[in-house]
Amino acid sequence: PHGTAHHGAGPGHGTGPDHGTGAVVVVAAALLDRGRLLAARRSAPADLAGRWELPGGKVEPGERPEDALVRELREELGVEAEPGERIPGEWPLKPGYVLRVWSARLLSGDPLPLEDHDELRWLAPGELDAVDWLDQDRPAVAEAARRLFGA
Numbered sequence: 001p002h003g004t005a006h007h008g009a010g011p012g013h014g015t016g017p018d019h020g021t022g023a024v025v026v027v028a029a030a031l032l033d034r035g036r037l038l039a040a041r042r043s044a045p046a047d048l049a050g051r052w053e054l055p056g057g058k059v060e061p062g063e064r065p066e067d068a069l070v071r072e073l074r075e076e077l078g079v080e081a082e083p084g085e086r087i088p089g090e091w092p093l094k095p096g097y098v099l100r101v102w103s104a105r106l107l108s109g110d111p112l113p114l115e116d117h118d119e120l121r122w123l124a125p126g127e128l129d130a131v132d133w134l135d136q137d138r139p140a141v142a143e144a145a146r147r148l149f150g151a
């Protein structure tokens, strides 16, 4: 059941909430800088704390997903980033929530775990298995790595 879109633009590509199912869209960033991918360790809630994720959060009503991504990276990490391509696929979270991933490029700032996280790591292409990703982020990271690193 993991990953649905494999032909480029899928439903809801690039604009607004998910029109297909009404699920809340959580956007996350495959944030790249100097050939490395940022992983963030969650500090809460208890059942997710200690697991690693691509940083992001919920798209607000009426918000474009790319704008949500930029906002979340600003709030959580204190950086400015530029969204790039959407990583094809969609990964289920808890019922009523889906995860979608965009690549993003670090424009300015040095990421800090300001909110939701207690540790950050820049991973080289060969290090992507070095952290304990959230289950739902694992296939998303694999797909992002294929697209962005050719891994």
Ligand code: CDP
Pocket (backbone or CB within 6 Å): 026, 027, 028, 048, 053, 054, 055, 056, 057, 058, 059, 093, 097, 099, 116, 134, 136, 137
């Ligand atoms: O910051 P905001 O409250 O909008 O969102 P969040 O609490 O960071 O994420 C919303 C939900 O998506 C949570 O249940 C996270 O565990 C989940 N999530 C995820 O599974 N993988 C990510 N890369 C980002 C969020």
